[in-house]
Amino acid sequence: VEASIPEELREAWKKHSATEFKNKDEFERDLVRHIETTLARSMYNCDELAAYSGTALAFRDRLIIEWNKTQQRQTFKDQKRIYYLSLEFLMGRTLDNAMLNVGLKDAARDGLSDLGFQIEDVINQEHDAALGNGGLGRLAACFLDSMATLNYPAWGYGLRYRYGIFKQEIVNGYQVEVPDYWLDNNPWEFPRHEITVDIQFYGNVKKYQDESGKIAHSWEDGEIVQAIAYDVPIPGYGTKTTNNLRLWSSKASSGEFDFQKFNAGEYESAVADQQRAETISAVLYPNDNLEQGKELRLKQQYFWCAASLFDIIRRFKKTKRAWGEFPDQVAIQLNDTHPALAIVELQRILIDKEGLEWDEAWTIVTKTFGYTNHTVLPEALEKWSVPLMQNLLPRHLQIIYDINMFFLQSVEKRFPNDRDILSRVSIIEESHPKMVRMAYLAIIGSHKVNGVAELHSDLLKTTLFKDFVKIYGPDRFTNVTNGITPRRWLHQANPRLSALIAEKLGSYDFLRDLTLLDKLEAFVDDKAFREEWAVIKRENKLRLARHIKATTGYDVNPNALFDVQVKRIHEYKRQQLNIFGVIHRYLSIKAMSAEEKKKVVPRVSIFGGKAAPGYWMAKTIIHLINKVADVVNKDPDVGDLLKVIFIADYNVSKAEIICPASDISEHISTAGTEGSGTSNMKFVLNGGLIIGTCDGANIEITREISEQNIFLFGNLAEDVEELRHRHFYGDFKLDPHLERVFNAIKDNMFGDKADFSALTSSIEDHGDYYLVSDDFNSYITTHEMVDEAFQNKEEWLAKSITSVARMGFFSMDRVTNEYADSIWNVEPLDVTD
């Protein structure tokens, strides 16, 4: 408060308060000023990158002016706020989104063109902010967009990784990882060197008696690292609300930099301490759905949780409310278990620092947190070794033990005759070493637990968290099916389709209420409309074809059926099923007469996705795809009938080109393994059809758009366990079509068969855990149906339009409102002041 300008002097300030550009001329003024002053360039020295930076800075001014007003408004109104804690925010590019959200893209286009620049080229200068791996991180980014658009007072909290997810290059058919130093030229963050938090690690716990004679604990010694805040403004679409994403960066605390060492000439060792501290926020762990249990990762988690909670509490304390009101002011959502330590940290602050009684503190804690689970895959469930945690966070481990003890006591009371339940639900797994089960900690410390699609949430209740349903009752567990923001994934990625829809519906209101799309169904039979729809798809395919040509050198035929699978490479997502299907198609074409070939529907099979650097099998799949591409694309017997493309370095900005260009996309995980999937929604919203298994959100997409408009295949989730069981006992026969594919691989058709033997033998010899063989026949016959359907252009278009019309349910705005009502109990903030 001392930092504010005295009341009587504020008129002087207000006279000069920053203003926002409102039209082309004012934009040009700001653009030129930024290029000349902020960037110190001139009209004789202004390339596209400078034009990008100038444009970004001009828009950044607008965002930050609104950001300031939003923060003031939120402080003044003092409503309950949402804090979304996520280790990943996969934001992609910001400029285009900012221009569209504030509604000034046309002004920018014209302004840039006055100075000789094409807006698309300028937009393409931007680096993706790739602080995430896949769906989990992108969901967090969609949340931010929706929360701002719907005027919720909300903050995101994450880590400011110096290196985001690696860039992928393909060299001789192999994935090569290249560091992504994305912070050069990033105009979207504001360093807040004045907002710092000291974070403690290691050390030990001292027990003592406080003044009242009560036993108390203090955590002493150890090592201090400093967290520094970087703020990223998040504009809503068509609203004044501009929320904040606060990312923490690590630095040696000023006391830590050892001046004695420094003065004694031990410069290197003083710098080494500095670097060790900075390592904490240096890299994003590149795993999707896999936890490795590395100490540095645990450090990242605690560093970020402790800094964020400190910040949240500091803000709460300014309101001078009693602690009991904390959950009325603060809702914290845990994006997966990565931030589960926040539960322990809040309990620690309340009992060790603020002097609350255990029970009083624990009530506040559980009312504050909600936990979202994203996966049932066992290898993705976090567990931390007790010795590791003991060393790094000794006081937190004690508190975890106490939380567990009180919890188990209550369970024992309720189920006195069930001995096994205690070991099953204990936060501590009695293994060697003992492990802390973070999902159980998250459940016990939250008031709501949600899955991300209906099937997934049901599976949680009937398998992984079954005992907890018994203990807490079914109401603690709920489902909120994922969604996507239509701003980025329709309006920004597919401006032509968005414009066509707006023309038909009379406005762009559907971007704020996606259920309005249902009015499109009235035009399904409108010939002219269908034709326009088809033209847009074709243009989007041409755009992707140009990208493919530029990056791979291959020409693809835009009339062919574009068949796309882009997502992280994972055995459960089954890119191997897809590439085996492609080989099957190739072998079939090779065996055809010239006459037969005339009936083939030309296809381009497009793959994209990164493999975790240590995930050998995933890398093998990438290698096979690239080897198949080498052979097929050069085979004169095949020509345009089949092309195989691997798009390197799949990321958000590539997805924006790829999603609008697909005819069909593949969402083909083994039933019961994909939490939700969200790219399935992006493709359908852009008029692509999908082939998929009865898994994740595919099931609800089917419910919404109807079975006629989707190609489903494969075994159901309820049969998976039985099939695996049978395989395990030797009841397995390789599908004959798949056998033919394997034989081709073993004949070295795609290079040395030894390169792929791990892949084929995981299926033939090691139980086919992901049921590739079981689903193969169903998969290839369903693809035949796809070919047939594609030949009937009118029918295909009708399916495409009808599907888009029925996608309203998958808006992230629906998702955000559901969380607000059923988990956070937060209201939007009135912005009509």
Ligand code: GLG
């Ligand atoms: C997870 C799941 C996806 C889910 C996403 C967002 O694997 O199925 O759509 O979170 O909830 N790791 C992920 O991407």
